[in-house]
Amino acid sequence: CEFGALGSRYRPLLPGFSPTLSSRDFVAALLAALRLEPATAAKPVADFALGVRRVFFSAGAMATLDELMHGSQADVAAILDRVRAYVARRRWVRATAAVSASLWLQRRIVARRRLAALALRSRALALSLPAAR
Numbered sequence: 001c002e003f004g005a006l007g008s009r010y011r012p013l014l015p016g017f018s019p020t021l022s023s024r025d026f027v028a029a030l031l032a033a034l035r036l037e038p039a040t041a042a043k044p045v046a047d048f049a050l051g052v053r054r055v056f057f058s059a060g061a062m063a064t065l066d067e068l069m070h071g072s073q074a075d076v077a078a079i080l081d082r083v084r085a086y087v088a089r090r091r092w093v094r095a096t097a098a099v100s101a102s103l104w105l106q107r108r109i110v111a112r113r114r115l116a117a118l119a120l121r122s123r124a125l126a127l128s129l130p131a132a133r
Contacts, residue, residue: 001062002054003027013069014080021087027055029090033082034068036061 007023010030021029031038031048039049039056047061057065068075 001057006030006055010069013076014083024050025087025090029083029086030079031055031065032086033079034065036064 003023003026006027011019011026014030028050036047037043039046045058047058047064049056068079
């Protein structure tokens, strides 16, 4: 199934959820909230796999998704809470990764500048020594 189709099918069942989330992120959050197992390199056999434009379900996983999403209001509310928690966790992980990457990059830039300044000083010293003899 394509992300847009699944998003348009299940987003109305979760009222009050952020419409700014892309269809791919919404589907990933929904499937994680439903505790379906994603396929990974270490675990190729699972309930679903996310592609570039589509979600690939194993046999019976789509029926499980429909069954869970068309449950009682309490079930849907619990799913909505888990989706919100998943989205918050993902945003936190992405933000901390961005901060870590920027701090790492800053350290690399400072180290590179120090190394370049040291190289200039050593070249200047090497050029000045033979001239003094």
